[in-house]
Amino acid sequence: MVQVGFVGMGVMGAPMAGHILDAGVPLVVYNRTREKTKDLSQRGAAVAETLAELGNRCGLVFLCVNRTEDVRECLAELTRDAAAGTLFVDHSTISPRAAIEIHEELKAQGFRFVDAPITGGSMGAQVGALTVFCGGEPRVIAEAKPTMAHYSKRIERVGGPGAGQRMKMANQIAVGGALLALCESLAFAEKAGLDLMQARDLLAGGAAGSWAFENYGPKILARDWSPGFSIHNQLKDLGYCEEAAAEVDAAIPGTLLVSRLLETMVAEGHGEWATAALFELLAEKGFDD
Amino acid sequence: MVQVGFVGMGVMGAPMAGHILDAGVPLVVYNRTREKTKDLSQRGAAVAETLAELGNRCGLVFLCVNRTEDVRECLAELTRDAAAGTLFVDHSTISPRAAIEIHEELKAQGFRFVDAPITGGSMGAQVGALTVFCGGEPRVIAEAKPTMAHYSKRIERVGGPGAGQRMKMANQIAVGGALLALCESLAFAEKAGLDLMQARDLLAGGAAGSWAFENYGPKILARDWSPGFSIHNQLKDLGYCEEAAAEVDAAIPGTLLVSRLLETMVAEGHGEWATAALFELLAEKGFDD
Numbered sequence: 001m002v003q004v005g006f007v008g009m010g011v012m013g014a015p016m017a018g019h020i021l022d023a024g025v026p027l028v029v030y031n032r033t034r035e036k037t038k039d040l041s042q043r044g045a046a047v048a049e050t051l052a053e054l055g056n057r058c059g060l061v062f063l064c065v066n067r068t069e070d071v072r073e074c075l076a077e078l079t080r081d082a083a084a085g086t087l088f089v090d091h092s093t094i095s096p097r098a099a100i101e102i103h104e105e106l107k108a109q110g111f112r113f114v115d116a117p118i119t120g121g122s123m124g125a126q127v128g129a130l131t132v133f134c135g136g137e138p139r140v141i142a143e144a145k146p147t148m149a150h151y152s153k154r155i156e157r158v159g160g161p162g163a164g165q166r167m168k169m170a171n172q173i174a175v176g177g178a179l180l181a182l183c184e185s186l187a188f189a190e191k192a193g194l195d196l197m198q199a200r201d202l203l204a205g206g207a208a209g210s211w212a213f214e215n216y217g218p219k220i221l222a223r224d225w226s227p228g229f230s231i232h233n234q235l236k237d238l239g240y241c242e243e244a245a246a247e248v249d250a251a252i253p254g255t256l257l258v259s260r261l262l263e264t265m266v267a268e269g270h271g272e273w274a275t276a277a278l279f280e281l282l283a284e285k286g287f288d289d
Numbered sequence: 290m291v292q293v294g295f296v297g298m299g300v301m302g303a304p305m306a307g308h309i310l311d312a313g314v315p316l317v318v319y320n321r322t323r324e325k326t327k328d329l330s331q332r333g334a335a336v337a338e339t340l341a342e343l344g345n346r347c348g349l350v351f352l353c354v355n356r357t358e359d360v361r362e363c364l365a366e367l368t369r370d371a372a373a374g375t376l377f378v379d380h381s382t383i384s385p386r387a388a389i390e391i392h393e394e395l396k397a398q399g400f401r402f403v404d405a406p407i408t409g410g411s412m413g414a415q416v417g418a419l420t421v422f423c424g425g426e427p428r429v430i431a432e433a434k435p436t437m438a439h440y441s442k443r444i445e446r447v448g449g450p451g452a453g454q455r456m457k458m459a460n461q462i463a464v465g466g467a468l469l470a471l472c473e474s475l476a477f478a479e480k481a482g483l484d485l486m487q488a489r490d491l492l493a494g495g496a497a498g499s500w501a502f503e504n505y506g507p508k509i510l511a512r513d514w515s516p517g518f519s520i521h522n523q524l525k526d527l528g529y530c531e532e533a534a535a536e537v538d539a540a541i542p543g544t545l546l547v548s549r550l551l552e553t554m555v556a557e558g559h560g561e562w563a564t565a566a567l568f569e570l571l572a573e574k575g576f577d578d
Contacts, residue, residue: 177470
């Protein structure tokens with residue numbers, strides 16, 4: 001059986017790798033900050049000293065890092081001593097354009113690639129119920145699928161190279177809009193003197209209802225801004241949305257508005273807060289449109 | 290038992306009145322266009338010739354009309370020959386400020402009033418599963434509650450005079466935002482060459498999910514712009530949202546954006562289309578931000 005590797009022991013990657021281990025699959029892991037591999041090492045994972053070593057030892061390598069440039073840097077090292085045909089599956093959310101380029105570059109070097117961004121959040125990673133949007137060749141995706149199934153409830157091919165990232169952009173556009181709808185509505189409710197708990201409860205059960213109302217509503221009531229998904233990370237994703245929208249000439253005025261509002265929060269030093277903290281900006285500080 | 294009356298046999302009012310009748314409650318109805326009372330008349334409702342007659346015959350009167358000025362005009366006629374203490378319950382979505390004024394004016398004339406806007410849409414009215422946001426005195430609301438229960442799944446007092454309308458505004462702010470999130474996301478998906486049915490299905494099941502995705506998504510796939518809830522009607526509500534937000538100094542930048550986009554559609558002659566037709570504007574025609 002092919003040796004599996006996993007790069008990136010972050011909020012998402014660590015529990016995903018853990019699910020692979022729990023399934024009894026031998027695993028080699030790597031993280032830039034080695035400390036973060038400790039838990040998985042104690043649970044039986046081998047820890048590679050370098051990315052090149054991991055790439056050399058593994059035939060199927062998953063990445064879950066952050067930005068486009070992180071993926072590129074990791075792949076440059078991973079491919080250094082990797083065997084021809086090694087399959088790299090990238091769970092990071094990066095630029096769709098860059099994902100297409102990476103597909104082409106790796107193919108030219110004799111490797112294989114799937115862009116496979118995930119959705120479902122840190123909770124989805126912990127319980128192993130992520131959704132994976134896969135872009136690439138059907139047979140290649142099928143090869144990675146049994147391993148991904150250890151941490152996913154749904155794995156779908158959505159098209160060729162880059163399509164996974166494009167679907168993730170569509171997802172993030174909707175997530176950003178739902179966030180604004182939630183925060184703007186509850187901020188109005190509070191300013192209008194309504195009971196916030198009653199408002200969240202009543203609105204969540206009707207035509208205004210959303211995953212955001214269900215999951216972020218309670219955080220807003222508790223004023224709990226610990227991420228979860230930080231404003232910095234959402235802005236990273238929305239930047240890729242803007243780039244992708246410009247490429248296909250799509251109008252995303254709501255997404256641009258959400259970006260502008262979140263940038264205001266970063267400027268005020270709140271980039272590491274959870275995205276639902278957008279409520280604060282609208283409810284307490286006001287916002288000059 | 291007090292005689293019940295119902296004014297306004299529109300898309301919402303007609304099925305609501307029908308549920309009262311179906312519960313075996315004697316009912317007097319009125320509609321400006323008399324033709325629309327025909328079905329209920331055949332099912333046993335008495336039809337009043339004028340609003341003054343209905344107000345004279347009934348001790349508990351429900352209204353479900355359109356704008357603030359419609360409610361005011363109806364009440365002016367309804368109260369002409371009405372007995373002291375008559376209770377008027379307004380299910381229309383109108384200005385919260387006007388609702389407070391109506392509370393005061395009717396009280397000064399010896400009548401009683403509840404602002405009681407509804408949510409749940411035409412489908413909710415048909416199956417008798419509306420949610421009612423009530424503003425007014427608890428004892429007065431309690432008096433109307435058994436009758437409202439015939440067409441509602443949930444009836445809650447949310448505060449004093451005008452609070453029902455303020456809660457409806459919070460609801461419409463969230464509904465507008467969810468609409469934009471849905472339309473912008475699917476319009477991007479289409480332009481990005483993704484399969485629209487797969488996109489709707491995948492996104493609806495995750496963190497982007499919403500009532501709008503579930504209920505309007507299929508209409509977008511079918512390009513079915515028959516209302517439901519028309520752009521004209523949503524703009525009416527969003528206008529009241531803007532007025533209410535200005536009063537309490539709430540920031541609603543997303544709502545203002547939705548209004549602007551929907552106004553563009555009205556200018557293009559599509560005011561009677563369903564609100565989900567916002568997808569068309571974003572997907573096919575583009576929008577210069």
